[in-house]
Amino acid sequence: MSVVYPGSFDPLTCGHMDILKRGAALYDRIFVGVLNNAQKRHAFSLDERKSFVELACRAEGLQNVEVRAFDGLLVDFAQACGAQAILRGLRTPEDFTYEAQLCAANRHLAPELETVYLIAKPALAFLSSALVREIGSYNGTIDGLVPDAIKNTIAERLSKR
Secondary structure, three states: OEEEEEEOOOOOOHHHHHHHHHHHHHOOEEEEEEEOOOOOOOOOOHHHHHHHHHHHHHHHOOOOEEEEEEOOOHHHHHHHHOOOEEEEEEOOHHHHHHHHHHHHHHHHHOOOOEEEEEEOOHHHOOOOHHHHHHHHHOOOOOOOOOOHHHHHHHHHHHHOO
């Protein structure tokens, strides 16, 4: 069975990697969909964000992960990948409320696609890309917040903002 794991990953965090590693253990193939949203101002380019995911997956030895960019509807991306499900992470009750709305919309558009949720480990539940960007922009340490394989590149770029 294959799943898509979508996100902007701006930047990829240890929380994202935790969901990705756990998902990789459950599914035959994971297509990481890096969202190309032209209406959103990203700290990192689409190519950088894709590269971060690829480097971190390689460092973790995740061989059943393929990274692709996408724009448009998530269900269209999932169908193009031949996925049977969408993988998402939940950190907070607010995430659940938001994700329930997305799940209902996706189910309306593509009833054959299931959405599967993994709950964040408590030690990572506070973590978000926005938090990493803020800490890094003030030259704070991002150790333990982003994968080691990409930490230096992210820290260097964020410190210049």
